[in-house]
Amino acid sequence: MPPIALVVSDVDGTLLTRDKTLTDRARDAARRLHEAGTAFTITSSRPAIGMRFLVEPLQISLPVGPFNGSSIVDPDMTPVEQTLIPTRAAQRALEVLNQFGVDIWLFTNDTWLTRNPDGDYVPNEKRAIRADPTIIEDFSPYLSNACKIVGSSRDFELLVRCEGAMREALGDQALAVRSQSYYLDITPPGRDKGTFVTATAKRLGIPLAAVATIGDMHNDVAMFKVSGLSIAMGNASDEVKGYAKEVTTSNEDEGFANAIDAILSQNAKG
Structure with missing residues (x-):
């Protein structure tokens, strides 16, 4: 070598x-x-x-x-x-995460968006990235600018099952992989x-x-x-x-x- x-x-x-x-x-x-x-x-x-x-x-x-x-x-x-998640794939990812009942975040290039400011891992993420989330009611207006979507949960086994379902639902339209035992990341394909x-x-x-x-x-x-x-x-x-x-x-x-x-x-x- x-x-x-x-x-x-x-x-x-x-x-x-x-x-x-x-x-x-x-x-x-x-x-x-x-x-x-x-x-x-x-x-x-x-x-x-x-x-x-x-x-x-x-x-x-x-x-x-x-x-x-x-x-x-x-x-x-x-x-x-910069590569973005295709809008249709981002919408499908949200549907799967909602089915599993996990907390959902969406990141654009410079913004962290969440519907739930009291989510279990919000304090952890705030400390980690040294930034606060923007609280919204609906992710729809931001789907075309999604760099990453995250599902977070304290139920690690649930998140493993969610990862499998996500990969099946998205196919080659986006990449789904756990970055931590409590975070499932959905990012652009390829x-x-x-x-x-x-x-x-x-x-x-x-x-x-x-x-x-x-x-x-x-x-x-x-x-x-x-x-x-x-x-x-x-x-x-x-x-x-x-x-x-x-x-x-x-x-x-x-x-x-x-x-x-x-x-x-x-x-x-x-």
């Missing part, structure tokens, strides 16, 4: 701790990547507005990939490429974290064999499949770990920083 020239990291459950903290070691690991001449960026199920606060401490100069990589935005959050990694490597003229990816959830598998080195977090499920070439420690035990240490050490050996 060639030396790693680009590292792409997931955010929640990977780069950040459980309480959404960027540790000093994680920040220092990113700095050392830059100093070693290794490119670095992030991709996440988060909306663009929820990634802005990481750009400066991580010294990110490359585009980042919000909405599970279905959008590509510059570090100042200006869209470079775009995922793997396509983001591929686009970033192409932008830099780097072969995919020289790319390392780090993640913890099902939505990270797409980038594991295209990268030369894939590293699962210790807190990932056994299923997700099975798709990765290596496993680091958990996000509560500096797994991201430890993964970067291993990458830099291997690169130094040549």
